[in-house]
Amino acid sequence: MSTQSPRASFSGSVTRQQTVRAYLHRWAETAGAQLLVVDPMGDDGALSEAMAGRGVHVTWVTSTIDGLVEFGRTDPHAVLLAPDAPGIAPAEFVGAIRRHGSPYVIAGAVDPSGAESREVGALILAGASAVVLRPYAAPHLWELLSHAPRSLAEHARLEVGPIVLDATAYSVRVHGERIADLPLKEFELLRALMLRAPGVVSDDELRDALWGTASSRPGGNTIAMHVTRLRSRLHGAAVVRRIRGRGYSLTPDPD
Known part of the structure; x- marks a missing residue:
C-alpha cells in the first residue's frame, strides 16, 4: 500500500509540469517556428508558454528598433506588430522587413474599429495580412498563424x-x-x-x-x-x- 502523502504527490505533479514546460520551450527555441512580437506592453510569459506548446518560439521586444535587430537574427516565420510600438514608424518597419523577405505580418490592436483604425489601416497598406486583438489569446493567434505562407503546424x-x-x-x-x-x-x-x-x-x-x-x-x-x-x-x-x-x-x- 502506498504511503505517499497528497502533498508529495502534488509536488511531484508540479515538478513534472515544470519539466514539461521547460522542455517545450527548449524544443520551440531550437527546432520550432519563430514568432517575433513587437509590442511595448511587454510579455508576461503567458503567450510564450502557450505558443511553445504549439511548437512556436516567441521573441518579444518592445520597440521597432529592437524588432529590426531580432528580425535579422531569428528570420521569423511571422511578425506580430502593435501600431503604438516606439522607434521607427510601425508602417516603415513593415516596409523595411518586407524588403528582406515576405514574413507574415499581423497587426495587434485593442480596438481596430476605433481610435487605432488609422494606424492599423496603415499597417495593412504596408503589408500586414491580418489583425488580432490585444491582449493576445494563443488560440486565436494560432488560428491566424495557421494561414501563414510558411507552415507552423509542422513544428x-x-x-x-x-x-x-x-x-x-x-x-x-x-x-x-x-x-x-x-x-x-x-x-x-x-x-x-x-x-x-x-x-x-x-x-x-x-x-x-x-x-x-x-x-x-x-x-x-x-x-x-x-x-x-x-x-x-x-x-x-x-x-x-x-x-x-x-x-x-x-x-x-x-x-
Missing part, C-alpha cells in the same frame, strides 16, 4: 510512418492508438529521432535533447536504456538502430 506535429507525435497535446500515436503514460525522456528521444528521420542523431545531440546543457549529463548507457524502452513502446512500428560511432536513427518498419 507542433511530426509524422513518420504510422507514428504521429503532437507537441500541443503532448501525445504519441502509433497506428492511431495513443501510447499511454509515455515518460518525458522517451518523448524527447522520439521527437529528436523523428525530426532527423531517417538520418542519424548523434549521442551529443540526444543528450542536448534529453538533458539540455546541464553539466552532469549521463553517458551512452543511459541513452541506450531509454532507446530500449522506446523500442518496446513502439511495438515494431519503427526500427531504432544504433549506428556505431555515430548515434541512432529511426525508420518506419517496411512491413
Whole structure:
C-alpha cells in the first residue's frame, strides 16, 4: 500500500509540469517556428508558454528598433506588430522587413474599429495580412498563424510512418492508438529521432535533447536504456538502430 502523502504527490505533479514546460520551450527555441512580437506592453510569459506548446518560439521586444535587430537574427516565420510600438514608424518597419523577405505580418490592436483604425489601416497598406486583438489569446493567434505562407503546424506535429507525435497535446500515436503514460525522456528521444528521420542523431545531440546543457549529463548507457524502452513502446512500428560511432536513427518498419 502506498504511503505517499497528497502533498508529495502534488509536488511531484508540479515538478513534472515544470519539466514539461521547460522542455517545450527548449524544443520551440531550437527546432520550432519563430514568432517575433513587437509590442511595448511587454510579455508576461503567458503567450510564450502557450505558443511553445504549439511548437512556436516567441521573441518579444518592445520597440521597432529592437524588432529590426531580432528580425535579422531569428528570420521569423511571422511578425506580430502593435501600431503604438516606439522607434521607427510601425508602417516603415513593415516596409523595411518586407524588403528582406515576405514574413507574415499581423497587426495587434485593442480596438481596430476605433481610435487605432488609422494606424492599423496603415499597417495593412504596408503589408500586414491580418489583425488580432490585444491582449493576445494563443488560440486565436494560432488560428491566424495557421494561414501563414510558411507552415507552423509542422513544428507542433511530426509524422513518420504510422507514428504521429503532437507537441500541443503532448501525445504519441502509433497506428492511431495513443501510447499511454509515455515518460518525458522517451518523448524527447522520439521527437529528436523523428525530426532527423531517417538520418542519424548523434549521442551529443540526444543528450542536448534529453538533458539540455546541464553539466552532469549521463553517458551512452543511459541513452541506450531509454532507446530500449522506446523500442518496446513502439511495438515494431519503427526500427531504432544504433549506428556505431555515430548515434541512432529511426525508420518506419517496411512491413
